[in-house]
Amino acid sequence: MPALPQAFIDTLNGLPGYDAAAFLAVHNSPERITSVRLMPQKAQDITSVFPQLEAQRVPWTEGGYYLSSRPSFTFDPQFHSGAYYVQEASSMFLEEALRQTLPASSPLKALDLCAAPGGKSTLIQAALPAGSILVSNEVIRPRAALLADNLSRWGTPDVVVTNNDPRDFSRLENFFDLMVVDAPCSGSGLFRRDPEAVQEWSYDNVMLCSQRQQRILADALPALKPGGILIYSTCSYAREEDERLLDWLMEYDNFVSLPLQLQPEWHIVATESPVHKAAGYRFYPDKVKGEGFFIACLRKEGEAASPKKGKNKFPEIAKKDVERILPWLKPGADVRMMAHDGEVLLVAPAVAEEITLLQQLYIRKAGVKAGQLTDKELIPDHQLAMSTIISQDLPARELSLEDALHYLRREDLRVDAALKGWALMRFRDMNLGWAKILPNRVNNYYPKEMRILKSGMPET
Template sequence: MSFLPPAFTGSLKGLPGYNEETFLRVHASGARITSVRLQPRKAGDAAALFPQLETERVPWSHDGYYLSSRPSFTFDPQFHAGAYYVQEASSMFLEAAVRQTVPLDTPLKALDLCAAPGGKTTLLQAVLHPDSLLVANEVIKPRAAVLADNITRWGAENVVVTNNDPRDFARLDEYFDLLNVDAPCSGSGLFRRDPEAVQEWSLDNVALCSQRQQRILADALPALKPGGTLIYSTCSYSQEEDEQIADWLVAEFGMESLPLQTQPQWGIVATQSPQHGAHGYRFYPDKVKGEGFFIACFRKPGEPGTPRAHRLKTALLAAKDAARLTPWLAEKDVFAFTDHHGEAILLTPAMAADLAFLQKHLYIRKAGVKMGQLTAKELVPDHQLALSTAVAAGLPAVELDLENALRYLRKEDIRLDEATKGWTLMRFHGMNLGWAKVLPNRVNNYYPKEMRILKASAPDA
């Protein structure tokens, strides 16, 4: 017997690809799908990360994998090292959409507008050209903090995390080549994973979400360049939030619908909007190995013009101070550095060129990689540097076993037998977890208090 109310299932009748019998059956089954996406600059083998589980590739994602069961991610040090991101498999189709609609052989400016908790931001960061500038925005302040923490774990150097309302981005007129809007929605695509969310669903809420989605898109579209790509997605089945929004984008803004290529064996349902025939793609849990999802891609009309120059320049550290930072990095003469309230910040070239411009128009929560406090005697390294993929491989480091790694991640005292001193990276399976300062008679644990594991022990298997 299904827990889905008749008002909800009745609203789905007649939608492309909807089969009430199989849809209700899969929701009643209690089945749970677990999937992760690897950070390709930290891990390349899912079987090595999860030797106790069976792994299977997510067919539309280069680095996505299904796991045969859900492990305790909280008590996996590799999770805290940023080796992978736990992400719902259907939403990983964003990768296929980007690969088919965006030139990946050139640096771009991209905006992930509704980015928390960070799944699509980390996916975009892995797929886009490494010299791109990626802005990840979240309007809700506590969620923006979670987003920033997840970007830190991922280790990305080229991401700016902002905490702004979508309307603020109209100030960045025709700035971005790619705009990704994973819009807030009624959430019906996640009912199998979160049955309690069903209680919040109603036709009135669907209508409110549709209006909110239109406002968000209308506010942000001025920031997209002519000829730029918009990718719109929801985790809702409702046509008012999916195909009807696609029709509205075509009618109001002249957006050009972009078709995508899929494989029949994937089970993705291709759909077209009722008025303008805009292409969309529906994911149903009785047809794909994943949850409910909708995605559609568009090209903004017009030809891209010459990028607008701005005279704002980011103040950079003096050469003598920058020279003290480069020994901590794997690549020299690749990054620029600035100071923010006494902290040295690593910037990519794209950030160094545009950070002051972005700061003028947006509230920035995180930019680049915080390297740490540069004192007269030393660099007091920051946690962001430890997890960054830019950090040097040859720095002093200690490999921890699982017990000590978990003690470290709880910010508890640890003992080291190895003869090392000073600032030292704590590692698990060769992956950096964070810093400790090794002194003659003790080890000071510098794992961030706000990111520590709070649970005492893992649940019984």
């Protein structure tokens, strides 16, 4: 990677836990860390997902693992099935922060404000108590599309993806119990993973990012209810984006700091803001098995009135149509079925209850799209195939690795003549998507925008 700029190195002097020699050595090392987090409703055993690799637990995350080498995720059908998410290990510490600051069982309304590409959203969803709702937002439209695709692979009906500016959330005053802001930053913590970012670093950009972070927080904080939890993080080492930003938060609104308990063997460095002594936590790649990261937890004090509710504008489908959808779902799947733009949405009860207020936002995706219900049949959507609520008793074809990659490239397939009509294509018992099997051909319904564009096969 390019040499670290001296101006950047100078800004690190005096930071809590900074060891100049070790820091420079790890940035000059060719070693790179690969880590993944399993989707608990699709995969529970890391050895069945990566039998060819050694795996080691990420200590602060359930289902998080370091891999001994980096496989070709593009050519792994299990990646496309949503069996796991490729996520940087330091940022997985968000799960430990949630565990220590949130109630264990009460359903919550959560917002991931700067969510793309979706790693933290998938982690939050898995960590929230049952009956919760997660709003996952991204302001940049193409990144919001990527976010929606990744959450479709994750497959749960309790997530709403929005494409809004942070200021739009002020319409939902006192709505959220949890707000996670992984703020856009100068990115110095990811220099090892993204060497090109080294050339883009400047102190002016650090200050610009700090001002942007303040604007984002000021715009969105009215939506966090008093008593609610704010978790703020960056992948920057800069004081201006980390500890000093915490002081700004403490002065801007009525927050109290929430210190976390650390295990010594984690080698995470505790820090505090210079004025108000708010607790924060620094991750250095020479101390932890991960990249540079900063995180802090705060609670908003005060009392608030309950947000208003209105008449639900998403009509539930007719009972006769409910009966047509049920055979596609797991027995007892706890969802509401709503008609929207000619299609059927399957949403968790918590989403259905709040959909009126959430319609003040631009909704990119809500719950799981079941598909289009015609007079003759349900034309199933890819989101249904990826979902955690789909029936396991539907017609399906187990594919070889070669055939699975043909399917994921949206190429032609040959399937047993015994199958007819809509069928799931699977790899290692994990759903990849739909095909429609006709007497003389197989129509591949894998989404064009999600297909694998690269040719070739994975290395063995």
